[in-house]
Amino acid sequence: MEEDELDLADELEAALQLAPEVQLAIEQVFPSQDPLDRADFNAVEYINTLFPTEQSLANIDDVVNKIKLKIRRLDDNIRTVVRGQTNVGQDGRQALEEAQKAIQQLFGKIKDIKDKAEKSEQMVKEITRDIKQLDHAKRHLTTSITTLNHLHMLAGGVDSLEAMTRRRQYGEVANLLQGVVNVLEHFNKYMGIPQIRQLSERVKAAQNELGQQILADFEEAFPAQGTKRAGGPSNVLRDACLVVNVLDPRIKQEIIKKFIKQHLSEYLVLFQENQDVAWLDKIDRRYAWIKRQLVDYEEKYGRMFPQEWCLTERIAVDFCHITRTELAKVMRTRAREIEVKLLLFAIQRTTNFEGLLARRFSGCTISDAAVLKPESPLASTNPFLEDESVPETDEAVLEKGDLDKPKKPKVPDNPFHGLISKCFEPHLYVYIESQDKNLSELVDRFVGDFRAQGPPKPNVDEGGAVLPSCADLFVYYKKCMVQCSQLSTGEPMIALTTIFQKYLREYAWKILSGNLPKTTSSSSGLTITSLLKEKEGSEVAKFTLEELCLICSILSTAEYCLATTQQLEEKLKEKVDASLVERINLMGEMDTFSIVISNSIQLLVQDLDAACDPALTAMSKMQWQNVEHVGDQSPYVTSAILHVKQNVPIIRDNLASTRKYFTQFCIKFANSFIPKFINHLFKCKPISMVGAEQLLLDTHSLKMVLLDLPSIGSQVVRKAPASYTKIVVKGMTRAEMILKVVMAPHEPPVVFVDNYIKLLADCSTDTFQKILDMKGLKRSEQSSMLDLFRQRLPAPPSGVESGGSLSLPASTPEQESSRIRKLEKLIKKRL
Numbered sequence: 104m105e106e107d108e109l110d111l112a113d114e115l116e117a118a119l120q121l122a123p124e125v126q127l128a129i130e131q132v133f134p135s136q137d138p139l140d141r142a143d144f145n146a147v148e149y150i151n152t153l154f155p156t157e158q159s160l161a162n163i164d165d166v167v168n169k170i171k172l173k174i175r176r177l178d179d180n181i182r183t184v185v186r187g188q189t190n191v192g193q194d195g196r197q198a199l200e201e202a203q204k205a206i207q208q209l210f211g212k213i214k215d216i217k218d219k220a221e222k223s224e225q226m227v228k229e230i231t232r233d234i235k236q237l238d239h240a241k242r243h244l245t246t247s248i249t250t251l252n253h254l255h256m257l258a259g260g261v262d263s264l265e266a267m268t269r270r271r272q273y274g275e276v277a278n279l280l281q282g283v284v285n286v287l288e289h290f291n292k293y294m295g296i297p298q299i300r301q302l303s304e305r306v307k308a309a310q311n312e313l314g315q316q317i318l319a320d321f322e323e324a325f326p327a328q329g330t331k332r333a334g335g336p337s338n339v340l341r342d343a344c345l346v347v348n349v350l351d352p353r354i355k356q357e358i359i360k361k362f363i364k365q366h367l368s369e370y371l372v373l374f375q376e377n378q379d380v381a382w383l384d385k386i387d388r389r390y391a392w393i394k395r396q397l398v399d400y401e402e403k404y405g406r407m408f409p410q411e412w413c414l415t416e417r418i419a420v421d422f423c424h425i426t427r428t429e430l431a432k433v434m435r436t437r438a439r440e441i442e443v444k445l446l447l448f449a450i451q452r453t454t455n456f457e458g459l460l461a462r463r464f465s466g467c468t469i470s471d472a473a474v475l476k477p478e479s480p481l482a483s484t485n486p487f488l489e490d491e492s493v494p495e496t497d498e499a500v501l502e503k504g505d506l507d508k509p510k511k512p513k514v515p516d517n518p519f520h521g522l523i524s525k526c527f528e529p530h531l532y533v534y535i536e537s538q539d540k541n542l543s544e545l546v547d548r549f550v551g552d553f554r555a556q557g558p559p560k561p562n563v564d565e566g567g568a569v570l571p572s573c574a575d576l577f578v579y580y581k582k583c584m585v586q587c588s589q590l591s592t593g594e595p596m597i598a599l600t601t602i603f604q605k606y607l608r609e610y611a612w613k614i615l616s617g618n619l620p621k622t623t624s625s626s627s628g629l630t631i632t633s634l635l636k637e638k639e640g641s642e643v644a645k646f647t648l649e650e651l652c653l654i655c656s657i658l659s660t661a662e663y664c665l666a667t668t669q670q671l672e673e674k675l676k677e678k679v680d681a682s683l684v685e686r687i688n689l690m691g692e693m694d695t696f697s698i699v700i701s702n703s704i705q706l707l708v709q710d711l712d713a714a715c716d717p718a719l720t721a722m723s724k725m726q727w728q729n730v731e732h733v734g735d736q737s738p739y740v741t742s743a744i745l746h747v748k749q750n751v752p753i754i755r756d757n758l759a760s761t762r763k764y765f766t767q768f769c770i771k772f773a774n775s776f777i778p779k780f781i782n783h784l785f786k787c788k789p790i791s792m793v794g795a796e797q798l799l800l801d802t803h804s805l806k807m808v809l810l811d812l813p814s815i816g817s818q819v820v821r822k823a824p825a826s827y828t829k830i831v832v833k834g835m836t837r838a839e840m841i842l843k844v845v846m847a848p849h850e851p852p853v854v855f856v857d858n859y860i861k862l863l864a865d866c867s868t869d870t871f872q873k874i875l876d877m878k879g880l881k882r883s884e885q886s887s888m889l890d891l892f893r894q895r896l897p898a899p900p901s902g903v904e905s906g907g908s909l910s911l912p913a914s915t916p917e918q919e920s921s922r923i924r925k926l927e928k929l930i931k932k933r934l
Contacts, residue, residue: 250289254299257286261305268313271320273342276313280349314354317343321358325365341407348409359414363421366396370425376433383434383441383449390456393422416464423460423522431526441530443537450527450590457519466518524590531587531595535602538583542606545579550613569660576610577667584671588678596679597686603675607668607692615657615664615699619706620650645746646710648753655757658703662761665696704764707754708771714746715776722801723786727794728879736804737797744808752816769813769827777834780805784838789879795846802842806835837863845877852888856895868892 121129126142133140138149154160261283267276283306290299324340347355370392374381380388397415408414430449434441549572580603587599646654672689679687718739725737758765780802787798808815809831813823840862849855859871871892875885 253286253289257283257290257302261302261309265305265309268309268316271316271339273317273339273346276342276346280310280313280346284349310350313346314350317347317350318354318357321361325362344407344409344412355412359412359417362414363418366400366418367422367425370396370422371429374429376429376436381429381433382437383430383445386430386449386452389426390452393419413464413468416466416468419460419464420468420522423457423519427523427526430523431529434526434530438530441533443533446527446530446533450524453524453527454520454589457522457524458517460519460522461517464519469518469522528591528593528595531590532598534587534590535595535598538599539602539605542579542602545576546606546609546613549576549610550617553614553618569663570614570656572614573610573660573664576606577664577671580671581674584674584678592678592680593683596675597683600675600687600689603671604689604692607664607689608695611661611664611692611695611699615661615696616702619654619657619702620646645714645750646706651707651710651750651753652757654703654706655754658700658758658764659761661696661699661703662764665693665700668693668696700764704768704771707750707768708775711746711750711772712775712779714750715743716779718743718746719780719783723783725787727787727790727798730791730794730797733793733796733800737801740801740804743805747808747812748816751812755813755817766813766824766827769823770830772812773809773827773830773834776809777831777838781834781838781841784841785873785877788877790845790877792846795842799839799842799846802835802838806831806839809835841874844874849878849880849884849888852891853895856888856892859892860895860897 121142138144138152153166154163263279267279290303294300294303320340320343344358347358370389373392374389379385397419400415400418404414552572553570583599583603587596668689672687675687675689676684721739721742722737725739754768755765758768784798784802787794790798810823810828812831813827814821844859844862847855847858859874863870865871868889871889872885875888880888
């Protein structure tokens, strides 16, 4: 029995094991927190939960009673549900039968409706059958009547057309022929009928006969060259032109071609290649002749030909083509006789004539009009950004200011441009050679004028104005560029660009670099030619006021040339054909002007630097170990400051219009003077403590002057550029730190070495050796100090080879500021 009960329990448990999907669905429909409802229910765990301890077994009876009560309730619920499902199957079958009966009834009703609709449609068709037949009959009858009317009109029109053609009644034929052609189009689908095809052939024959007849009439009215004219303009020919508009377009083209050829035949005879009037100096006679012919045509034949034929314009266009061909032949034959004035005269007269044609005609008959690059209107002080219709003045060119960007070029409105003048392009080398010669003479004149007039007079108020010759050169460049672009936008513009490049370089070297104060070259670069004397009270050789103003003027001129050359390049690219734009490049010339600017700044820096050399030499020759007390700044500092205050205001005022280059001058001077000052500082040896304090005071004075250098001696105080201030602070702070190290006691040595490394951040043994020399230590002491210095050096980073010097990381701005404040306090305390 026990085994049977166990088997029954296993079967019951297997039957209660539901699929996971079913279990999940049950939990979603009937959510429950009761442990008995869980799929993984464990009876042992449940009992342990109810009785966790032995003391909890005291209320076991209550728990058993609750479970029994729950079991009875579940049995009651199951019983109620089972009884409720007893009649479900029977109710479902009854509902299904009722639904099937309803569907059958609905299907029967739909079938009845469909049958009634078909009967209604059949009844409507029988009612409207006669109406449709009558409608089709009406449509066919209308089409037949219309076709018969068209056929009657076509037959009558063909008969009348043939009769009027024989009588040359072109006025009536013009209207009738157009009508016949329009009516014939209605019979295109009936061409299979012999009678219709016959009528169509008669119309084509009448058109051919009319064409041949009208050509014969024009041939009779306007006979070929060499025969006497028998007729002229008449009403018959005027009506014939109306008929030609309806005929094959080839008839119209043949009439126009013969008429134009007959009218221009006299031109070919009068201006043959071997005639004197065919040469360029009498080119006006060609255009005068065609003007007379056009006026004569308007008077005689203006009303004969239809306005839409544009025959006047066609005559002018054919004249242009013939003239271009004839001029090209005569210029090839007599190429050696072409002079630039004669060529420009012919081009000017030709372009004027082309402009006249553009004002008179629309250009609708030109099949392939020349497409030219337009002239863009500009507005600027730069001659290449001015309106070309406004004459230039030197004052406008010399006026400085921001250069406006060139405007977008407009579309050309002269379709006749180049129709004749294109023939002059192969001979424009004469013009280019002439401009080469003129520019060579212009540059030579600039050189002569500069030598005759000498350097410009010092005038601080002008602010370093550009040389007048610069404006003259670019104004002439603009004139040449505009003139050449009107002649051609092809290869001649490239040749002219090459000439421009040549004389821009010559101007840069002959006028600008050639007039800079003379210098001599040495291994270290440019140096002032005069030797600086070191004797006390001697005068230092330096540039005069006139020479300083000249250098500043040349610098301003080079800066103006640099900007204007860039605008010149942009304008040339606008003028030339799109395929040639890449060949326009003036970067080499702009680099040349940049070199002139750099050389000018270098000269100004060297002049001021050399003026300060005697002061630095005096500093290095002083006996600093004998200085007994700290006083005011030393005389050598006063001397150096005096030279700075003399030169810098002059340079600043003359470079007022080019402020950025004055800033470059200040930066280059600082980069040159500060290292030289530090080198002379190392030469001051030995130095006592008091001497070091005096040098520290002098260094601070020079630092203040250098920081104030951009605005020194100026009524308007401006803040110095940050880039310049950074250079001065970094360089002069290093000089101050060197002196501070010299002032520090060398005992104990470890503290001295560590202090040196911390203040200077320089691990060069050479620099440390120089510091020891300045302190006046003996060689034995220096040797031990150097050994200790090498031991105390920080280890180099991995991958870096050890060498004679090692640079430590630069101190932060906060550390430098703290050191500077301590130094200032020390100086104030000594004072």
